[in-house]
Amino acid sequence: MDFAVFRETYPAREPNPEVINNDDELIQITDQQGLQYFPKDIKNIKYAEPPKTKASKVNTYLWVVGKNENLIAFEGLEVGLQLESKVIKHTNLTGGELAHCGGELWFVSEDKIFINGCSGRYGPQSGKELEDAAMAFRSEGFKVASAGYNDETGFPYAVLVGDPKWQ
Amino acid sequence: MAVIKWTAADLDAVFGKDSIGQTPEDRARTSNREFVRGSVQIAISNPRATGRRLSAIETLDAFGSDILYDIKENGFTPIVLKAGEPGKTISTRRASMSLSVDDVASRASISSEELINFEQGKSDLPYRAIEKICRSLVLDESAIGYQSGSGGDPQLGVRFKEFISGSDEISPMSGRMLVHLAEASWVVRKQLALQVKLGHSQRDTLLKYDFKHNSDYKYPCYTKGYMLAARTRNALGLGELEPIESLTNLIEETLLIPVVSSEFTRLLAGATVSPTDDGRGILLNVTGYNSNVWVRRVTLAHELAHLLWDPASKLNGLVVDEYEALSGASTESPAYDEVEARANAFAAEFLAPRKGVELVFKKYVRSSEGLRAVMEYYGISYSTARWQLINSGLINAEDYPSVDAEHTEDWVVREEATLSFFPGISLPSSRRGKFFKVVMQSVSKKLISNDSAAFCLDCSLEEFLAHKDNLESLAEITN
Numbered sequence: 001m002d003f004a005v006f007r008e009t010y011p012a013r014e015p016n017p018e019v020i021n022n023d024d025e026l027i028q029i030t031d032q033q034g035l036q037y038f039p040k041d042i043k044n045i046k047y048a049e050p051p052k053t054k055a056s057k058v059n060t061y062l063w064v065v066g067k068n069e070n071l072i073a074f075e076g077l078e079v080g081l082q083l084e085s086k087v088i089k090h091t092n093l094t095g096g097e098l099a100h101c102g103g104e105l106w107f108v109s110e111d112k113i114f115i116n117g118c119s120g121r122y123g124p125q126s127g128k129e130l131e132d133a134a135m136a137f138r139s140e141g142f143k144v145a146s147a148g149y150n151d152e153t154g155f156p157y158a159v160l161v162g163d164p165k166w167q
Numbered sequence: 168m169a170v171i172k173w174t175a176a177d178l179d180a181v182f183g184k185d186s187i188g189q190t191p192e193d194r195a196r197t198s199n200r201e202f203v204r205g206s207v208q209i210a211i212s213n214p215r216a217t218g219r220r221l222s223a224i225e226t227l228d229a230f231g232s233d234i235l236y237d238i239k240e241n242g243f244t245p246i247v248l249k250a251g252e253p254g255k256t257i258s259t260r261r262a263s264m265s266l267s268v269d270d271v272a273s274r275a276s277i278s279s280e281e282l283i284n285f286e287q288g289k290s291d292l293p294y295r296a297i298e299k300i301c302r303s304l305v306l307d308e309s310a311i312g313y314q315s316g317s318g319g320d321p322q323l324g325v326r327f328k329e330f331i332s333g334s335d336e337i338s339p340m341s342g343r344m345l346v347h348l349a350e351a352s353w354v355v356r357k358q359l360a361l362q363v364k365l366g367h368s369q370r371d372t373l374l375k376y377d378f379k380h381n382s383d384y385k386y387p388c389y390t391k392g393y394m395l396a397a398r399t400r401n402a403l404g405l406g407e408l409e410p411i412e413s414l415t416n417l418i419e420e421t422l423l424i425p426v427v428s429s430e431f432t433r434l435l436a437g438a439t440v441s442p443t444d445d446g447r448g449i450l451l452n453v454t455g456y457n458s459n460v461w462v463r464r465v466t467l468a469h470e471l472a473h474l475l476w477d478p479a480s481k482l483n484g485l486v487v488d489e490y491e492a493l494s495g496a497s498t499e500s501p502a503y504d505e506v507e508a509r510a511n512a513f514a515a516e517f518l519a520p521r522k523g524v525e526l527v528f529k530k531y532v533r534s535s536e537g538l539r540a541v542m543e544y545y546g547i548s549y550s551t552a553r554w555q556l557i558n559s560g561l562i563n564a565e566d567y568p569s570v571d572a573e574h575t576e577d578w579v580v581r582e583e584a585t586l587s588f589f590p591g592i593s594l595p596s597s598r599r600g601k602f603f604k605v606v607m608q609s610v611s612k613k614l615i616s617n618d619s620a621a622f623c624l625d626c627s628l629e630e631f632l633a634h635k636d637n638l639e640s641l642a643e644i645t646n
Contacts, residue, residue, distance in 0.1 A: 018180070019180075019239070019240065019241065019242070021176070052247075052250040052251075053245065053247050053248055053249060053250055054237075054244070054245045054247075054248075055248065056250065118241060119241065120240050120241035120242055123241065150205050150207075150208060151205075151215070151216070151217050152203070152204070152205025152206065152216060152217050152218030152219075152293060152294055153203050153204070153205045153208050153209065153210035153216050153218055153243050154203070154210060154213045154214070154215030154216035154217075155208070155210050155216075155241070155242060155243040157207070157208070157245075158208055158241075158243070158244065158245040159207070159245050159247070161206070161207055161290075161291045162284075162288065162289050162290040162291055163289050163290075
């Protein structure tokens, strides 16, 4: 599955309004401020190991399968400090527009990425959706491991549990 | 760490808009919302989730407000603070107790390979399997993954290890038997914890009666047992001569001491366990000699002596008593043990004070009739009644009057009347009695969820819900 098929399979939806805390979370960040497009020319990549705890989440990127582009941004962008929430949210990548899916991403090496579906606004609604998103990332030439979906809580796993399964 | 300031919107988002109050604690108490936990994260309950449903208070108690605050962002949050958890805690605890992978895995209905991979952090296990493992290792299942060690008492772990190989005091136990004993200890631990949440602390209760551990075992220590029995009767307002109608009731209801009855190995009579700082409890075998209610009462009184009076250095987290120790320790045999001798003397004098024994016995001409009358009046076993008569100088140590040792049914009713019959639902004997009542009270106050109550009672949620009205009425819960 590539991103085009993913978009067809999982229609774009509004961000979950229940988790939008303030209007700043709907501000569209610009390319100059650090919005990037996967997989084209991603600059200043910061690498990290897949996190095993919340505290070990470093160099985290946010990803969103937008209507036309695959959006990513480093979570620690300086522009975030100017926002009311003091950190960018997935809706800052879309300006609050419709999107297909979203989560967090870590560049483990030049050709390996680890993703999860940790987005209160655009998170995957099933394990299958997250796996298909991982396949779409793979279609761009990366080895991808997904944190997977936790049926026990009905949400994606936030961190890596067990060994990563690179495919 | 910065203190989180909850806004009204935050509180609404986490506890629901129908909850009331300005703090997470107030909101949790009034929240109708449930949460759901898996092995490594918690979430607001939702129809997709298959994990353990928890009440709002239960969740706040287990994880604190900072973790709950994180839920508002995505609807869920990870709870694991250290890499490798919860497998690391399980692995360390299992090794400290010398339990095999097979022994523990089989109790959680998983394969040995699954348990090994989980302990090594290679794969995950469903939380419902993990909490069963916690039960077998006397760990706090609500803290597993979140709190390293999960509240496991290290001393208790060491004691279990000793029992695998056989200690000076008791015969070697199989891993399976030890897991059974550990699970009963978990019930004690759970009951103590729920009692505290309900505002009934065993520690405070025992202090109120001025029960303080006593290290005086000087020879002849049976005299110390008699003295402590008299002190105990006096503190509890029992008359000098009166029989104790229901020892179970006195121990569980008045002293808030959990008594967990189960079918242990036939050698074991009872045990006193200290699984947590919340207090101590008694494990009681309902098979073997204890199937006679009079013997069972003596065993209970013997364990009560350990529980009330033995210092932690003597208890070592767990004292296991075999039937043999209960019958022989008061003699000057090679097996003489001062701790057991004091507890035996306590048990006899607590249940049947010598002064009263003498009054009853002297009403009869034949010693066999007098002995039987003492047994019936005080609800005690043949050997205990005989020892009290010998120690009162009423019969000789060589005398073994021929007496029917079988108990009378009135004593069975007095000791077993409390919540032993559950129509329509099958609860293990270890979950009946006061434990059952405490669980039902906790559910009614939303301290725990229906799902957690079903786990505590070792039945399915469906079974629990189908019989909940009946169970509430048995536990005398009024809504």
